[in-house]
Amino acid sequence: MTKKIEVDWGLCESNGVCMGIIPEVFQLEDDDTLTVLQDEVTPENEEQVLDAVRQCPRQAISIIE
Helix, strand or coil: CCEEEEECCCCCCCCCHHHHHCCCCEEECCCCCEEECCCEECCCCHHHHHHHHHHCCCCCEEEEC
16 A cells, blocks of 8 residues: 655644655745655655654644555
8 A cells, every 4th residue: 555645734834844854755945835746655765754754843744545
C-alpha cells in the first residue's frame, strides 16, 4: 500500500522546518506558502519524511495509507 504525505493546511504556518529536513519533498515559496513537491513516501525518503512529521512545530504533517 502506498503511503502519502498529508498536510493540514489549517494548521500549517509555513515555517519551513520540513523543507530544512527534506527539500526534495517540501518547498517554501516566495510568498511563504508551503508546497509538497512529492506526496508519495518512498523507502528512500521515508526516514526523512518521518523526521519532518515529528519536528513540525504545528503537527500539521501526517502520513496516510
